[in-house]
Amino acid sequence: MEYLSDRVRAFAEARDWTQFHTVRNLILALVGEVGELAAEIQWIGDDGISVALRDPAKRETVSAELADVFNYLLRIADVLEVDLGSALLEKLEVNEKRYPRDKARGSSAKYTDYE
Amino acid sequence: MEYLSDRVRAFAEARDWTQFHTVRNLILALVGEVGELAAEIQWIGDDGISVALRDPAKRETVSAELADVFNYLLRIADVLEVDLGSALLEKLEVNEKRYPRDKARGSSAKYTDYE
Amino acid sequence: MEYLSDRVRAFAEARDWTQFHTVRNLILALVGEVGELAAEIQWIGDDGISVALRDPAKRETVSAELADVFNYLLRIADVLEVDLGSALLEKLEVNEKRYPRDKARGSSAKYTDYE
Amino acid sequence: MEYLSDRVRAFAEARDWTQFHTVRNLILALVGEVGELAAEIQWIGDDGISVALRDPAKRETVSAELADVFNYLLRIADVLEVDLGSALLEKLEVNEKRYPRDKARGSSAKYTDYE
Numbered sequence: 001m002e003y004l005s006d007r008v009r010a011f012a013e014a015r016d017w018t019q020f021h022t023v024r025n026l027i028l029a030l031v032g033e034v035g036e037l038a039a040e041i042q043w044i045g046d047d048g049i050s051v052a053l054r055d056p057a058k059r060e061t062v063s064a065e066l067a068d069v070f071n072y073l074l075r076i077a078d079v080l081e082v083d084l085g086s087a088l089l090e091k092l093e094v095n096e097k098r099y100p101r102d103k104a105r106g107s108s109a110k111y112t113d114y115e
Numbered sequence: 116m117e118y119l120s121d122r123v124r125a126f127a128e129a130r131d132w133t134q135f136h137t138v139r140n141l142i143l144a145l146v147g148e149v150g151e152l153a154a155e156i157q158w159i160g161d162d163g164i165s166v167a168l169r170d171p172a173k174r175e176t177v178s179a180e181l182a183d184v185f186n187y188l189l190r191i192a193d194v195l196e197v198d199l200g201s202a203l204l205e206k207l208e209v210n211e212k213r214y215p216r217d218k219a220r221g222s223s224a225k226y227t228d229y230e
Numbered sequence: 231m232e233y234l235s236d237r238v239r240a241f242a243e244a245r246d247w248t249q250f251h252t253v254r255n256l257i258l259a260l261v262g263e264v265g266e267l268a269a270e271i272q273w274i275g276d277d278g279i280s281v282a283l284r285d286p287a288k289r290e291t292v293s294a295e296l297a298d299v300f301n302y303l304l305r306i307a308d309v310l311e312v313d314l315g316s317a318l319l320e321k322l323e324v325n326e327k328r329y330p331r332d333k334a335r336g337s338s339a340k341y342t343d344y345e
Numbered sequence: 346m347e348y349l350s351d352r353v354r355a356f357a358e359a360r361d362w363t364q365f366h367t368v369r370n371l372i373l374a375l376v377g378e379v380g381e382l383a384a385e386i387q388w389i390g391d392d393g394i395s396v397a398l399r400d401p402a403k404r405e406t407v408s409a410e411l412a413d414v415f416n417y418l419l420r421i422a423d424v425l426e427v428d429l430g431s432a433l434l435e436k437l438e439v440n441e442k443r444y445p446r447d448k449a450r451g452s453s454a455k456y457t458d459y460e
Binding site: 231234237238241244245246247252253254257260261264267268271274276279283289292293294296297298299300301303304306307310312314315317318319320321322324325326329331334335336 | 346349352353356359360361362367368369372375376379382383386389391394398404407408409411412413414415416418419421422425427429430432433434435436437439440441444446449450451
């Protein structure tokens with residue numbers, strides 16, 4: 001994670017792009033990439049998607065979109081000096097209490113309620 | 116990364132939630148979390164944001180939102196059997212060629228063009 | 231449309247909120263609302279959704295989320311002095327040429343290509 | 346509004362695209378368009394944006410992105426048989442109570458709380 005975050009920061013620094021990397025700009029950029037990810041699967045449907053993603057070219061495209069989202073997520077965390085890994089582990093602790101295993105278990109209806 | 120991805124998967128499995136974790140459902144969930152992240156900073160403005168984020172409670176909230184986004188990103192990658200770290204490094208290689216350091220260097224205008 | 235746009239503007243003016251309604255703030259607010267809309271249907275799946283939306287309470291909730299998205303879309307257009315209706319009709323003209331009826335007709339694969 | 350909704354539906358019907366216009370597909374398409382809108386202003390910053398939008402070409406692009414968002418919003422409402430105008434007016438009634446004019450008036454801090 002730290003290595004990846006460093007690589008992503010170095011990429012921006014080498015191009016003197018960090019001046020554009022304000023929190024709000026980066027969040028808007030993240031939104032843009034999530035939009036591209038959504039666009040990749042917008043017309044496929046739940047049934048067709050596993051077939052579609054068996055195509056290596058489609059998988060590669062979706063994979064690259066995930067990388068773009070991850071890229072900006074790492075940049076935002078870096079600019080905010082947030083350790084993304086630790087933040088995730090802390091959030092899992094919180095969720096462990098919020099969604100007790102026995103109560104949260106199972107049905108979509110329950111899940112929706114819990115969310 | 117692998118440890119984090121395993122933890123996130125284990126959390127879902129312990130609640131029998133993987134049945135809901137289709138690619139499209141997870142992408143919609145990711146959109147929901149990105150929306151919450153955007154909502155945290157929507158009225159602050161570029162100038163006010165560094166002040167706002169000096170408040171530990173606000174930082175904690177934003178940090179938790181980043182964790183939620185990361186959580187679903189890891190789940191999507193896991194379901195698609197994509198190694199998010201490798202995907203990012205590959206994308207950086209592609210971008211290294213697409214945005215040559217000397218040409219991409221500097222101004223916001225150029226940056227916009229490159230994007 | 232103009233009446234709706236006026237109502238939405240008046241609501242903001244009555245609270246002295248227009249000072250927060252910069253283009254970027256409003257776009258981030260739009261992202262937040264689209265996130266809430268996505269969250270409403272994230273775990274339902276393509277098959278379950280028509281059943282779910284037969285429930286009046288669920289319909290009401292989704293309907294209110296659509297209203298929130300529309301609200302910010304109207305505010306953005308108003309701040310930019312863009313006539314949203316005219317912009318849509320112009321875009322339909324553009325798309326009429328971009329996606330000729332005979333060529334664009336039909337299959338999901340083609341549709342994906344066209345998009 | 347009804348005329349616009351009819352035009353947008355007719356465009357889809359003429360291409361036999363309504364088969365792809367499920368609620369979830371359309372919401373993902375909406376997310377894609379909101380992403381494109383965000384991408385248009387991601388690197389500009391709050392200060393530069395009014396200058397940037399004085400450029401007719403940039404205004405035209407942003408205007409077309411707003412039209413795309415509106416297009417899918419109308420399609421979603423149409424598929425759900427929701428009257429978007431009425432839904433907005435109802436939501437304004439709700440918000441009128443939720444954010445009383447005297448209490449909601451003014452500062453960004455208060456506004457954030459109210460949201």
